[in-house]
Amino acid sequence: MSRPLFEAFPRLKERIPFLAIAKLPTPIEALPQLAPNLWVKRDDKTNSLYGGNKIRKLEFILADVLRSGKKELVSFGAIGTNHGVATSIYCLQMDIPLQMMLFEQPVTPQVQQNLKLMHRFNAQLHYQGSLFKTAAKFYLGKWLRGRDRYYLFAGGSTIQGCLAFVNAAFELKQQIDAGLLPEPDYIYCPVGSNATLAGLTLGCGLAGINSQLIGVRVAPSHIGPIPACTFSTVRKLQRACYQFLCDLEPRIKEHKLTKFQLMDNYYGDGYGHASKEGEWAQEMFEQAELELDPTYTAKTAAAALNACANSPDKKILYWHTYNSANVADIAAKADLDSMPKALQGFIQEPVV
Ligand SMILES: Cc1ncc(COP(=O)(O)O)c(C=O)c1O
Known part of the structure; x- marks a missing residue:
């Protein structure tokens, strides 16, 4: 099974190890019940056993x-x-x-x-x-x-994780070209360990998507003194992945690196702590039968909803990264004593 990144740059297919695990493309849906200018990329459906961005x-x-x-x-x-x-x-x-x-x-x-x-x-x-x-x-x-x-x-x-979201941007480009959604003005995604935003930003630039990428930081900016989730750490991963791709396919050098923003103001009390705005977004998204988790997606969806209200003339894509497959029965079979x-x-x- 191929991927749109490999269709755009066939040399990469021979050079990058890849296994087809995900069910792609993931659907795009408009969410008019929440806002007339809001769309969602359903990465919760990357696999029927267990989905999400991973x-x-x-x-x-x-x-x-x-x-x-x-x-x-x-x-x-x-x-x-x-x-x-x-x-x-x-x-x-x-x-x-x-x-x-x-x-x-x-x-x-x-x-x-x-x-x-x-x-x-x-x-x-x-x-x-x-x-x-x-x-x-x-x-x-x-x-x-x-x-x-x-x-x-x-x-x-890692660079490999980042490549997945470069490919995801090419997938989005095909969906825009097919008329499944207009080109978004803004794309919102959560930022934890960085590869989702780094890969999407790099991929949008390579695929010719003109949207502004906005990451919502949901993890601590530093581990002790070491930066872990900052503008610089995302940019570093984006650049490393870009260099990796340029070494394999010199045509990629013709493309400039796309800019992005990292929002810090939805982090709240810390990693894994629910926030008031996140709880509001969870309630809102229930209307669209989409479950948000408090750690990543609720905070990001809150930022996207606020952007829809504050900029009604802008088209907003919220990239949904949390699994929606029901795994409760499997979890119930875990042998806790061991x-x-x-x-x-x-x-x-x-x-x-
Ligand atoms: C549901 C969910 N969304 C978003 C993220 C953040 O993605 P990334 O780690 O690539 O920044 C994670 C993991 O960290 C996640 O589990």
Whole structure:
């Protein structure tokens, strides 16, 4: 199965490892019940078993893992990481052992469900406490064992993860050309580990989409002293991916890098903490039967809704990145007794 990025630059197809995992293109829908100038890109439907933005990334990441010949994958995320769930599902299918290092976040029913799912799909889970400690252990492990294990940054935000969203922009361009939506003035997406925004921004430039990309920051800007989710970290990943592509296909050098914005004012009390505006967006989107999560999509959708109201003459595309497949039955089958004790505590914690 091909992808629009490879149709535009056929040389890349021979040079970039890729596995078809996602069901693409994802639909575009207008949301007139919420705003006359609002459209949604339904990346919740990237796969019927488990969707969301991580499935796109895994098409390039897992192909790269197989290419590397390394026998094990190590990654990290919060205890409710969607990246961990998606990765554990496909690692199990491809027989790749997965170690997930986990850090704390506010416990919600969605977080508990994701913990159960990762365990159910055989990921080896290691609770490390704080984000700083987890990241430090990840990099130490990479330094010591990186030769025989594939170390994957949180959220799958590597050049391979970024390529997935370059491709996604080409997919959007085909949908605009087919008249499924007008070219948006603004595209809103969440920004956690950076690859979704970095890839979309790069891809829109390459595909000739003139929209302004607006990322909504939902993760801490720094891990200790190290920048992790800032304008510069997104731009760095965008540039690294651009350079990677230029090395494989010199024609890409003809394209300039597109600008983007990063909004900080929807972050609220922190990563994983629900915000008032996010709760308002969750209620609004229920009218369109779209479930938003408090960590990523609620805050982003709030920003998109406000933009619709403040700029009624502008066309806004909200890129929806949260899985919508019902996985409650699968999560219920997790054998909790065999889960590490520290994590069992999070499952037993009462939540509203
Ligand atoms: C549902 C959801 N939306 C958005 C994001 C953010 O994407 P990125 O990590 O590429 O910035 C994530 C993961 O981090 C996610 O799980």
